[in-house]
Amino acid sequence: MTRRHPWNVIRGLLVLALLLADLPAWASSLAAWRLTREGALELRTSPNVRPEAFFEDGSRLQGPRVWVDLPGAPSRTRSIRGSGEVREVRIGKPTPTTTRIVVEFRPGTDLDPADLRLVGTSPDRWKLEFKGLKRVVVLGLGEGDLDGTAVVSVPPASFPTASTPLSADGLPVVPRGRFRVVIDPGHGGPDPGAVGIRGLRETDVVLDVSLQVARLLQARGVNVVMTRTSEVDVDLPPRVALANRVGADVFVSVHANALSMARPDVNGIETFYFSSGLSRRLAGSLQGQMLAVSPGSPNRGVKQGRFFVIRRTVMPSALVEMGFVTGALDAPRLADPAHRRRLALALATGILQYLGGR
Structure with a gap:
């Protein structure tokens, strides 16, 4: 049998x-x-x-x-x-x-x-x-041609529509078709990332926000590439390889933080860059915009970090931590679709501000 x-x-x-x-x-x-x-x-x-x-x-x-x-x-x-x-x-x-x-x-x-x-x-x-x-x-x-490569882009129609329609109106304007941005939703598939209050999973938060960021950038004429758009397991080196291969102008890795379920008092937003001044400027733009839509969230600052995805990418790169899924203040916000839309608008604004200032 x-x-x-x-x-x-x-x-x-x-x-x-x-x-x-x-x-x-x-x-x-x-x-x-x-x-x-x-x-x-x-x-x-x-x-x-x-x-x-x-x-x-x-x-x-x-x-x-x-x-x-x-x-x-x-x-x-x-x-x-x-x-x-x-x-x-x-x-x-x-x-x-x-x-x-x-x-x-x-x-x-x-x-x-x-x-x-x-x-x-x-x-x-x-x-x-x-x-x-x-x-x-x-x-x-x-x-077939297994080693063939292709130009990778994401059309706006590829993204699910948010429960409340997003609008790119009011976002900074950049020349259409000039820039390529890689958005990297952290974790995915069998790796949910951090799990916090009421079972809030990091992967669910970051994928939702990242998809919305991509749609907003596309509406402004930015060519968007995503390292994943569903619950699939993608290792760190392929994420970096994709960004380097497509010649991205910017790489942004999207995450949510965690500490301990016993420490709900720890909340806040922080953004990491590896070394270059351009990466630091990108990180600062993202950090400022996230704080603007998260009143009361502690500013944990813009910091140098050695995360693989920002250390090995060759373009200006940043890794954002949008709040703590274990935090009494941050977790309810991260679970709220309306706040996720605000974070998506904030990240899109930060990226466009950086691109417009180049």
């Missing part, structure tokens, strides 16, 4: 508008794939996909299988002969609107579903390692 294990289903990719004219026509959301000599499946995908990954045990006559389902059916189905412990790779169409890539292993291959994890290595790349394979896979097993 076989057992099926839905494992680590990662819901959602970063919503990024890729220029897809160069992608092959054989799949609407699976742009490219390959099996590496080290025994890893690497995928390149198109925007807005919701991949689901599954594992099925093998038997004496049939080896284990791993497959990933993505939206959008391929133009044709096919099978590709494998090597080593990989018997075959198949591209199928289980439904008229689904692409399925199946990696079938030879009988006797030992895979532990607990070791299988589909990880986003950058906004449009996924990697799944098959640990413990005894015989490597030959190079060249794959299809």
Whole structure:
């Protein structure tokens, strides 16, 4: 009897508008794939996909299988002969609107579903390692341009509409189409960040605010790139790599602070930069605007910090802490959609002020 294990289903990719004219026509959301000599499946995908990954045990006559389902059916189905412990790779169409890539292993291959994890290595790349394979896979097993790069931007229509419509009226004006800004909502997916009063999760706060910031900046003609737009696990190096690759003018990482549930008296707003004077100016602009919409919140200042995402980005960068999810003053505000809209307006204003003063 076989057992099926839905494992680590990662819901959602970063919503990024890729220029897809160069992608092959054989799949609407699976742009490219390959099996590496080290025994890893690497995928390149198109925007807005919701991949689901599954594992099925093998038997004496049939080896284990791993497959990933993505939206959008391929133009044709096919099978590709494998090597080593990989018997075959198949591209199928289980439904008229689904692409399925199946990696079938030879009988006797030992895979532990607990070791299988589909990880986003950058906004449009996924990697799944098959640990413990005894015989490597030959190079060249794959299809499509996995290493291709594309200009990344986010159109305003990609963002959910806030419960109360936001307006860019009154925000500083900058030349349309001149600037590119990367917004980095901290944490995500299995990492919720800090969890505070009444279960308030940092990831929920920062993603909501970040999406609204992006929409406001787009309304002012700024090209916005986001490191994530849903609850997906993105490691720190890919966030930095994305910002450096697209040539961003500004990088802003959005967070909420925490201390201890036993210290609700600790509240306040702070912003970090790493070294440059431009980064400090950006941080100061963001800090001032957040304080202006958060009366009574302590000013914890603009500080130097060594956070990876602001230390390794090559453009002016800042990391904002919008308040404490464990704070008696800050937590109710961060949980309030109206205050989150005010914070989004504040951050958008701070970014536009900085860009306009360059």
